[in-house]
Amino acid sequence: MKLIIAIVQRKDANPLIDSLTEGGFKVTKIASTGGFLKSGNTTLLVGVEQQEVDNVISRIKEKCKGETKSVETEDSLAKSIKTYDSYSDKKEVKVGGATVFVIDVDKFKKV
Template sequence: MKLMICIVNDYYTSQIEKEMNNKGYRMTELSSSGGFIKKGSTTFLFGVDEGNLENLKSDLEEACTTLEAKKGRQSEAPRRFTYFVLSAENAAFFGNPMNNT
């Protein structure tokens, strides 16, 4: 299992959210700001099997180009998205300590 952290230019956020949901990707969306990547970005966290990682990258790019085709232009920002891939093989889920079942 891999965790992809994908920082998306806000111009593409709605399209990516819609298309990735429709394709069944597991994701969490976070509003983000700060100096690392300029303001006007949204961060998506994707949990993806290693074998599907290249598909996810292609699907993200396709979502951006689909929006550009619809709107007839690209975002003013120099990039569509930036991503990082981390190993999630040691991920752990913690339950509610009050729930004894």
């Protein structure tokens, strides 16, 4: 058995959950926050047999598309001395998609 942990953007979570449950997969949803952009994410836990891993990952790829987002960055020196007149610049970063972990499960028991 495998445990799939998928960290997705909050906006992608419900369509992905719908797709997974339509496929007969059971999903646990956990609200989470990303460290880089500090934006809302959702972490999904899906327990599956080995032969179902590729099906779940395909559904994740289908529902979780990445995009480019412009974010403000501060000059590291200005940030370190905490000036109010700090230099800021915009940087393009890729957001969205999904971060997926597939973990071996030694034992599973529903009680």
